[in-house]
Amino acid sequence: MSKDVSSPGAGLHRETLAVRLAVERSQYGENSEALYLTSGYVQPSAEASARRFAGEEDGYTYGRSGNPTVTSFEQRLAAMEGAEACMATASGMAAVMLMCFSLLKAGDHVIISQSMFGSTLKLIGSEFGRFGVETSVVPQTDLAAWRAAIRPTTRLLFAETPTNPLGEVCDIQALAEMAHNANALLAVDNCFATPALQRPIALGADIVMHSGTKYLDGQGRVMAGALCASEAMVREKFLPVQKNSGMVLSPFNAWVVLKGLETLDLRMRAQSAQTLTLAQWLESHPAVGRVYYPGLPSHPQHELAMRQMGGIGGAVLSFDVKADNPEQARRRAFHVLDALRVLSLCTNLGDTKTLCTHPASTSHGKLSEAQRQAAGIGQGLIRVAVGLEHLDDIRADLDRGFSSL
Numbered sequence: 001m002s003k004d005v006s007s008p009g010a011g012l013h014r015e016t017l018a019v020r021l022a023v024e025r026s027q028y029g030e031n032s033e034a035l036y037l038t039s040g041y042v043q044p045s046a047e048a049s050a051r052r053f054a055g056e057e058d059g060y061t062y063g064r065s066g067n068p069t070v071t072s073f074e075q076r077l078a079a080m081e082g083a084e085a086c087m088a089t090a091s092g093m094a095a096v097m098l099m100c101f102s103l104l105k106a107g108d109h110v111i112i113s114q115s116m117f118g119s120t121l122k123l124i125g126s127e128f129g130r131f132g133v134e135t136s137v138v139p140q141t142d143l144a145a146w147r148a149a150i151r152p153t154t155r156l157l158f159a160e161t162p163t164n165p166l167g168e169v170c171d172i173q174a175l176a177e178m179a180h181n182a183n184a185l186l187a188v189d190n191c192f193a194t195p196a197l198q199r200p201i202a203l204g205a206d207i208v209m210h211s212g213t214k215y216l217d218g219q220g221r222v223m224a225g226a227l228c229a230s231e232a233m234v235r236e237k238f239l240p241v242q243k244n245s246g247m248v249l250s251p252f253n254a255w256v257v258l259k260g261l262e263t264l265d266l267r268m269r270a271q272s273a274q275t276l277t278l279a280q281w282l283e284s285h286p287a288v289g290r291v292y293y294p295g296l297p298s299h300p301q302h303e304l305a306m307r308q309m310g311g312i313g314g315a316v317l318s319f320d321v322k323a324d325n326p327e328q329a330r331r332r333a334f335h336v337l338d339a340l341r342v343l344s345l346c347t348n349l350g351d352t353k354t355l356c357t358h359p360a361s362t363s364h365g366k367l368s369e370a371q372r373q374a375a376g377i378g379q380g381l382i383r384v385a386v387g388l389e390h391l392d393d394i395r396a397d398l399d400r401g402f403s404s405l
C-alpha cells in the first residue's frame with residue numbers, strides 16, 4: 001500500500017514518473033532506488049507505534065503490511081496506469097485472489113470471458129465456486145452475451161484484453177458502462193498490453209490487474225502481481241485482506257520489477273514493432289495458415305484494438321502451421337518448435353528473449369479436444385512472444401523448421 005500517494009511527482013509526465021517515482025531517497029543519497037530487505041521496522045516511540053498499528057499514522061510496522069521498496073513499485077505502477085493507488089501481490093494469480101477475496105461473498109455473481117487466462121478461469125469458476133460465488137463464462141467479443149449474463153447479484157465483470165493466445169480484444173469502455181449500469185465493477189487484466197499501450201482506468205475500468213511476471217519485469221526474472229484502483233478501494237478493501245492473508249510481494253521482487261518499469265515503454269514499443277513485421281512475414285509464408293495478431297488488418301477486432309491500444313498491437317502473436325488434419329498439424333508444429341536454436345521453447349511471455357509455445361499441449365492441454373476447438377486452439381497453433389533479438393534471426397530460426405517440413 002502506498003503511503004502519501006497524493007504527492008510525489010504531481011504534474012510530471014508518465015514517462016518521467018516511470019523512471020523517477022519512488023519513495024524518498026535514504027540519507028545516503030542513492031540514485032538507484034534502495035532495496036529494503038527487512039521484515040520488521042524499529043518504531044520511533046511506543047506512542048507512534050500505537051498510532052501506526054491503529055491506522056492513524058503512516059509508517060511501516062511489519063513486512064506483511066508494507067515495505068518501502070514495494071511502495072515504490074506501487075506508486076510507480078499506479079502513476080503509469082493513471083490510478084490513484086496500487087497494491088502489489090506475490091504473483092498475478094495472487095492479485096486475482098486478493099481481488100476476489102476482497103470484493104466477493106457467497107451469492108455474488110461474476111462474469112468472465114471464456115478466453116481468460118486458464119488459472120483465472122479455474123480460480124474464479126471452480127475454487128470460488130466452492131464458497132458460493134457464482135460465475136458466468138461468456139464469449140470474449142460478444143457484448144450481447146456479457147449483457148445477457150448480468151443478474152441482480154452481479155458484482156464484477158472481469159475482462160482480459162488482448163487474450164492469450166489468439167489476441168481477442170474486448171471493448172473496455174462498453175464493458176465499463178455495462179458494469180456501472182448494473183452497479184457492478186469492471187476489472188481488466190492488462191498483462192498483454194501493459195500501461196505502455198493501454199490504460200483501462202481512463203476507459204472507465206475500476207480495477208487493473210497485473211501479472212508483473214510478464215512485461216513489467218520484462219526480463220523473465222521474478223514473479224509479481226498488482227491491483228491498481230481508487231485510493232478508497234485499495235485502502236478499505238484490498239489492504240485489510242492483504243495484511244491478514246499475506247500474499248505480499250517480496251521486496252527483492254518488487255525492486256526487480258520497479259527497475260523493469262523504467263524501460264517498459266521502450267521495450268513494449270520495440271517488441272511490438274518487431275511483432276508486427278514478423279506477423280506480416282508469417283501471413284505471407286506458404287507454410288503458415290492463419291496469423292492471429294491485433295496489429296494486423298486481418299484481425300477481427302483490429303480497429304477496436306488500434307483505438308484502445310494506442311495504435312500498437314502488442315508483442316504476442318500466434319499462427320497456425322498449415323496441415324491437412326490435427327495429427328499432422330501437431331507433428332508439424334512440434335517440428336518447427338524442435339528446430340529452434342535461438343528462440344526459447346518456454347511457456348512464459350513478456351521477456352526480452354523470444355519465447356515460443358504450443359498452447360494445445362501446454363496452457364490449454366487439460367481441455368478436451370471439443371473445448372479446444374471451441375476456444376479456437378488448433379494442434380498446429382504456435383504462440384510467439386516476441387523479444388528483442390534481431391528480427392532476421394527470429395525469422396531465420398522459425399524458417400529453419402518451416403523449410404524442412
Ligand SMILES: *Cc1c(COP(=O)(O)O)cnc(C)c1O
Pocket residue numbers: 091092093094117120160164189191192210211212213214223224225
Ligand atoms: C501470467 C498471466 C497471469 C498470471 O500471472 P502469474 O504472475 O503467473 O501468477 C494472469 N493473466 C495473464 C494474462 C497472464 O499472462
